[in-house]
Amino acid sequence: MIELRNITHWYDDPARPALRNVSLRVAAGELVALVGGSGSGKTTLLKTINRLVEPRQGEVRINGRDNRSMPAHLLRRTIGHVVQTSGLFPHWTVFDNVAAVPRLLGWSADRVRQRVNELMTMIRLPAQDYAQRFPDSLSGGQRQRVGFARALAGSPSILLMDEPFGALDPEIRDELRAEFLQVHRSLGLTTVLVTHDLVEALELADRIAVLDQGELIRLATPRELVSRPSHPAVERMLNGPVRHARLLAGWADPSAQGAIPIPSNLPGDLDGESTQVILKSDAVSSCVAFSTDEAK
Numbered sequence: 001m002i003e004l005r006n007i008t009h010w011y012d013d014p015a016r017p018a019l020r021n022v023s024l025r026v027a028a029g030e031l032v033a034l035v036g037g038s039g040s041g042k043t044t045l046l047k048t049i050n051r052l053v054e055p056r057q058g059e060v061r062i063n064g065r066d067n068r069s070m071p072a073h074l075l076r077r078t079i080g081h082v083v084q085t086s087g088l089f090p091h092w093t094v095f096d097n098v099a100a101v102p103r104l105l106g107w108s109a110d111r112v113r114q115r116v117n118e119l120m121t122m123i124r125l126p127a128q129d130y131a132q133r134f135p136d137s138l139s140g141g142q143r144q145r146v147g148f149a150r151a152l153a154g155s156p157s158i159l160l161m162d163e164p165f166g167a168l169d170p171e172i173r174d175e176l177r178a179e180f181l182q183v184h185r186s187l188g189l190t191t192v193l194v195t196h197d198l199v200e201a202l203e204l205a206d207r208i209a210v211l212d213q214g215e216l217i218r219l220a221t222p223r224e225l226v227s228r229p230s231h232p233a234v235e236r237m238l239n240g241p242v243r244h245a246r247l248l249a250g251w252a253d254p255s256a257q258g259a260i261p262i263p264s265n266l267p268g269d270l271d272g273e274s275t276q277v278i279l280k281s282d283a284v285s286s287c288v289a290f291s292t293d294e295a296k
C-alpha cells in the first residue's frame with residue numbers, strides 16, 4: 001500500500017508549487033492512473049514515491065513505513081520503475097539489463113540466471129534467442145518488454161510507470177497494455193501509472209486521480225469519473241476522447257485500426273452507453289526504460 005500524505009513540493013519558487021497538499025492512498029494490488037494536463041504534477045508526484053523527488057512537505061508511507069526510513073538507493077531496488085525515455089543501458093546485453101537489480105541485491109549467479117530466464121519467458125523474448133542481444137537490435141516493442149522485465153526483476157510489489165506505452169503504434173500498444181494488465185493482476189502488483197491518455201486510464205485503472213495545477217481535483221473509478229466529472233477541468237478533459245466515443249458508439253467498426261473495446265471488467269458501464277472507444281492518444285514519443293538512477 002502506498003500512502004501519500006499532504007504532499008507539497010516546489011522546485012525553484014515556493015509561490016509556484018508543482019504539488020499542493022496532495023493526499024492519495026493506493027491499496028495493495030490496485031492500479032491508480034495519474035492524469036492531467038501537461039505540467040499538472042503527475043511525474044513529480046510519481047517520483048515522490050521512490051524519492052527521486054523529496055517533497056518539501058508531507059510524507060510518503062509504503063506498507064505503513066515512511067519511505068525515508070531506508071536509504072533512497074535501497075528503497076528504489078524494491079520499487080519497479082518504468083520511465084518515459086529510453087534508459088536501457090545501450091552497451092549492456094538484454095541479459096545484463098534485466099539482471100541489473102538482482103545483481104545489486106547480491107543474488108547468486110544461478111539465481112540471477114534463473115530469474116532472467118523466467119522473466120524473458122514471461123515477456124515472450126526467450127533467453128536463448130534474445131539474452132545476448134543489445135537494445136539497438138530490438139524493435140521498440142521488444143525494448144519496451146525488456147524494460148518491463150528489468151523493472152520487475154527484483155520482484156517488487158510496487159511498480160511506477162511514466163507514459164510507458166506512448167511511442168508504440170496502436171496495435172503493439174494495445175497488445176502490450178493487455179499483457180501489462182495481466183502481469184499487474186497475476187503478480188498482485190500495486191501500480192501507479194502516469195498517462196496523458198485518458199482512454200488508457202479508463203481502460204487500465206481501478207481508480208483515476210486527476211491533477212490540475214498541482215492539486216488533486218478528482219479521485220474516482222472510471223465509471224464515476226465519466227458519469228460524474230464533478231469539476232470543470234475534468235469535464236473539459238472528458239469532452240475529448242470519451243465524448244468522441246459516445247458519439248461514435250453504435251456505428252464504430254470494432255475492427256477499425258485504433259478501435260479498442262472498453263473491457264467488461266470496468267467497474268460498471270459507462271452510463272450504459274458505449275462499448276467502443278476510438279483511441280485518440282496524444283501520448284508523447286517515449287519508450288520504456290528502467291530508471292538509470294539504479295545503476296549509479
Ligand SMILES: Nc1ncnc2c1ncn2[C@@H]1O[C@H](COP(=O)(O)OP(=O)(O)OP(=O)(O)O)[C@@H](O)[C@H]1O
Binds near residue numbers: 038
Ligand atoms: N526538475 C525540475 N525543475 C524545475 N521545475 C520542474 C522540474 N520538473 C518539473 N518541474 C515543474 O513542475 C511542474 C510539474 O511538472 P511535472 O513534470 O510533474 O508535470 P506533469 O504533469 O508530469 O507534466 P507532463 O505531462 O508535461 O510530463 C511543472 O510546472 C514543471 O515545469
